[in-house]
Amino acid sequence: MLRYSTLRTVVGILYLALCGCKGPVAVTTNGWPKDKLVGRVIQVALGEHQSCVLFNSGRVACWGDNNQGQLGDGSARSSTAAVILDGLTDIDEIRAADSTVCARRHDGRVFCWGANSYGQADPRSEMSLSSMPPPNGAFDFVNEPSNYSPSNLRRSPTEMTWLTRVVSLSLGSGHGCALHGDGRVSCWGDASRGQLGPGVPKAAFQRSVVHGIPPMIEVASASVYSCGRTLDGSVWCWGGYNDHGQLGTRQPGPFPRQVPGVSKAIGLELSVGRACAKVVGGSRICWGSNGSCGDTDSKLAPEAVEGDLGKALSIVQAYGGCFWCTLGAEHQLNCGDMPGNSAAPLLTGVSTVVTGDDHACALLLDGSVQCWGSNVRGELGRRTMAERDPNPGAVQW
Numbered sequence: 001m002l003r004y005s006t007l008r009t010v011v012g013i014l015y016l017a018l019c020g021c022k023g024p025v026a027v028t029t030n031g032w033p034k035d036k037l038v039g040r041v042i043q044v045a046l047g048e049h050q051s052c053v054l055f056n057s058g059r060v061a062c063w064g065d066n067n068q069g070q071l072g073d074g075s076a077r078s079s080t081a082a083v084i085l086d087g088l089t090d091i092d093e094i095r096a097a098d099s100t101v102c103a104r105r106h107d108g109r110v111f112c113w114g115a116n117s118y119g120q121a122d123p124r125s126e127m128s129l130s131s132m133p134p135p136n137g138a139f140d141f142v143n144e145p146s147n148y149s150p151s152n153l154r155r156s157p158t159e160m161t162w163l164t165r166v167v168s169l170s171l172g173s174g175h176g177c178a179l180h181g182d183g184r185v186s187c188w189g190d191a192s193r194g195q196l197g198p199g200v201p202k203a204a205f206q207r208s209v210v211h212g213i214p215p216m217i218e219v220a221s222a223s224v225y226s227c228g229r230t231l232d233g234s235v236w237c238w239g240g241y242n243d244h245g246q247l248g249t250r251q252p253g254p255f256p257r258q259v260p261g262v263s264k265a266i267g268l269e270l271s272v273g274r275a276c277a278k279v280v281g282g283s284r285i286c287w288g289s290n291g292s293c294g295d296t297d298s299k300l301a302p303e304a305v306e307g308d309l310g311k312a313l314s315i316v317q318a319y320g321g322c323f324w325c326t327l328g329a330e331h332q333l334n335c336g337d338m339p340g341n342s343a344a345p346l347l348t349g350v351s352t353v354v355t356g357d358d359h360a361c362a363l364l365l366d367g368s369v370q371c372w373g374s375n376v377r378g379e380l381g382r383r384t385m386a387e388r389d390p391n392p393g394a395v396q397w
Helices: 004-019
Strands: 041-046 050-055 060-064 079-084 091-097 100-105 110-115 153-159 166-171 175-180 185-189 206-209 218-222 225-229 235-239 265-270 274-279 284-288 299-305 314-318 323-327 333-336 350-355 359-364 369-375 386-394
Touching (some): 050 100, 091 166, 175 218, 175 225, 185 225, 225 265, 314 350, 314 359, 323 350
Parallel strands (some): 166 218
Antiparallel strands (some): 041 050, 060 079, 091 100, 110 153, 166 175, 175 185, 218 225, 225 235, 284 299, 314 323, 323 333, 350 359, 359 369
């Protein structure tokens, strides 16, 4: 006697054969099968050309480019519609950067997938540079670590078994960091620019607890640097070039240092060349780039941000398209070429806003998701591909 799950699989295969469809298709409510209706969106994470969402059921769905396994479904097929990651359950948090995605389970275990050229999805799986051709053709090897491996990728979620009791995640370009329940910070991937802290070989495919910092309660990463926040509200940063002063001091080098003039911080915001700390009272202190394209006027010491911009709920940057989005205290979203530089609100009733390389998505207070910007790989979730759309549109489930 056939089990129901087996019968369902057989029926699904017959349907695919008859309709000529690619991939799992079984249309019911909102285009998803009934057994995959997964609840309300509670978090959005964007990469270069892919988008992912986390539902309150602990399930994850992704769409867009899948050339390097960013969708995590085990295939190489890109998708303009959301794809549920089967087998990935009980998730509390998702993060994305470039072509890599990571997820944290409720039990503190971590799973990653996508590009692994620096070991950012699995630092234990180093491969030779010449092992196979790069998925996107030629790569620029200038300033890359000697063991950089552009054809290394993970098409399905891979557990970081060496990470335990993780309470939050952050991802930068080529590296990731995890905050443990005891305040330790572990980072992995590319260490060529000090992203993993002192005492780590300057190479890719590394992993280490970050030394030289106190116990943290928050960690954030962007580009090739990271910052952490302590229980008393001090902020420490490490990694990168410090070319814009994004580590908070004039001292060169990637070693960890405490950001002067910042106390009672309650949240961190990091972009490519600019870092900010939200502090008690609702104001904001920032250092590094001033946010304009081609910026040469960097703030090498932290300065308070005045007015409504300083009291905004969040400020994020899509560095590939060089645009910023500011979520105001009244849940109004403004986007422009500099923080706060927009004539009229783009959206209202916004809960959170996140950015990828050249696209952005807003999670609204009603649980819906609206995206805009580049759509060359279907990253806007509209079941279509186009060059770009500057107007927000709903993700079509």
